[in-house]
Amino acid sequence: MKTTHFLGLLSFALALTAPTLHAQTYPNKPIKAVVPFAAGSATDQIGRAFAQKMSESLGQPIVVENKAGVNGMLGADLVAKSAPDGYTLLVGTNSTNAALKSLMKKLPYDQDTAFAPIAYLGSVPLVVAVNNDVPVKNLKELVALAKSKPNQLTYASASTSQRVSTEVLSHMAGIEMTYVPYKSGPAAMTDLIGGQVNLFTADFAVMLPQIKAGKIRGLAVTSTQRSKAIPELPTVNEALGFKDYELIAYFAMFAPAGTPPDVIAKLNKAANAAANDKDVQERFAALGFETAPASPEALAQRSKAETAKWAKAIRDAKIEAE
CATH class of the missing domain: 3.40.190.10 (Periplasmic binding protein-like II)
Incomplete structure (x- = not known):
C-alpha cells in the first residue's frame, strides 16, 4: 500500500512539473513556421526575417514552410491541427486571423479558438x-x-x-x-x-x-x-476626398491552441526582440513596414477588434461568403 501511495504521489508530482520541464528544455529541436502565402510575398519575406532573428534568440533553427491557398486558409488549417507543443507556428495575417471568418461559409477550424496568440509583428500599407x-x-x-x-x-x-x-x-x-x-x-x-x-x-x-x-x-x-x-x-x-478609408495588411505569429504559456512567453520574447532589431527595421523600412512589439494578450485583443473591423468592411463591400 505504501508503495502504491508513493507511486501515486510521484506520478502527481511529475504531472505538475512536466509543463515546467518542457518549458525549460524548449526548444530542443528545429521549429517549423508555416507561411500561408507564396514565396516572395510580404508575409513570406517578413516571416523569414523574423524566423532568422528568433532562431538566434532561441538557439534552434526555425524552418519556414510555404503553404499557400484559399486566402491563407490551407496554411492556417495545417497549424490549427498541429500538436500544441511550440514546434509548429503560423505567420498569420489579417486574412487568416481576422477576415477569413467572414469570407468563407465554413472554415475547417474555429478561427476564434484554434490559435494561441504569440506576438504582433507589424503592418504595411x-x-x-x-x-x-x-x-x-x-x-x-x-x-x-x-x-x-x-x-x-x-x-x-x-x-x-x-x-x-x-x-x-x-x-x-x-x-x-x-x-x-x-x-x-x-x-x-x-x-x-x-x-x-x-x-x-x-x-x-x-x-x-x-x-x-x-x-x-x-x-x-x-x-x-x-x-x-x-x-x-x-x-x-x-x-x-474620403475621410475614413483605411485597410492595411498586418502580420502576427500564432501557435496551435493549448500551447503551454511558458512556451508562448519564450516565443513572444524572441519575436519582440526581432521586432526591435535594427536590421529587421531597416530591411523593411522601404516597404512601409512598422513593427509593434507587444504581449500575447495585446495580440488577442487586436485579433478580436480586427475580426470585427474586417467583418464590417466585407459586409459594406457586399462580398458574399464562398
Whole structure:
C-alpha cells in the first residue's frame, strides 16, 4: 500500500512539473513556421526575417514552410491541427486571423479558438496600381473610367486584404470592376505587368520594385498617412476626398491552441526582440513596414477588434461568403 501511495504521489508530482520541464528544455529541436502565402510575398519575406532573428534568440533553427491557398486558409488549417507543443507556428495575417471568418461559409477550424496568440509583428500599407496601358494618371481618373465602363475593368487579388481593400474602395467610389482571383501575389503582379488584368492592390514588397522600375503605375496608398517609402503617392482619402478609408495588411505569429504559456512567453520574447532589431527595421523600412512589439494578450485583443473591423468592411463591400 505504501508503495502504491508513493507511486501515486510521484506520478502527481511529475504531472505538475512536466509543463515546467518542457518549458525549460524548449526548444530542443528545429521549429517549423508555416507561411500561408507564396514565396516572395510580404508575409513570406517578413516571416523569414523574423524566423532568422528568433532562431538566434532561441538557439534552434526555425524552418519556414510555404503553404499557400484559399486566402491563407490551407496554411492556417495545417497549424490549427498541429500538436500544441511550440514546434509548429503560423505567420498569420489579417486574412487568416481576422477576415477569413467572414469570407468563407465554413472554415475547417474555429478561427476564434484554434490559435494561441504569440506576438504582433507589424503592418504595411497597400498600394493601388494599374497596368501602364490603362489610360489614367491618378485614382480620380480611374474612378471616372470605371464609371464609364461598368465591370469592364478587371482587378487581381491573391489575398483577403487585397480583395477587400479593392472592393471597399469600389463600394465607396460607386464603381464596379470584375474580380480575378490569383493563388499568389507574384503571379498577379506578372499578369498586371503583362496587361492580363488592369488593377492590383497589394503590399509594398510586391509593388514597390515594379513601380520604381516603371513597369506599373502606382496611384495611391491605403493607409491614412502617406508612406515614407513612397511619399509622392497620395492616400486614397486624399485622392478621392474620403475621410475614413483605411485597410492595411498586418502580420502576427500564432501557435496551435493549448500551447503551454511558458512556451508562448519564450516565443513572444524572441519575436519582440526581432521586432526591435535594427536590421529587421531597416530591411523593411522601404516597404512601409512598422513593427509593434507587444504581449500575447495585446495580440488577442487586436485579433478580436480586427475580426470585427474586417467583418464590417466585407459586409459594406457586399462580398458574399464562398
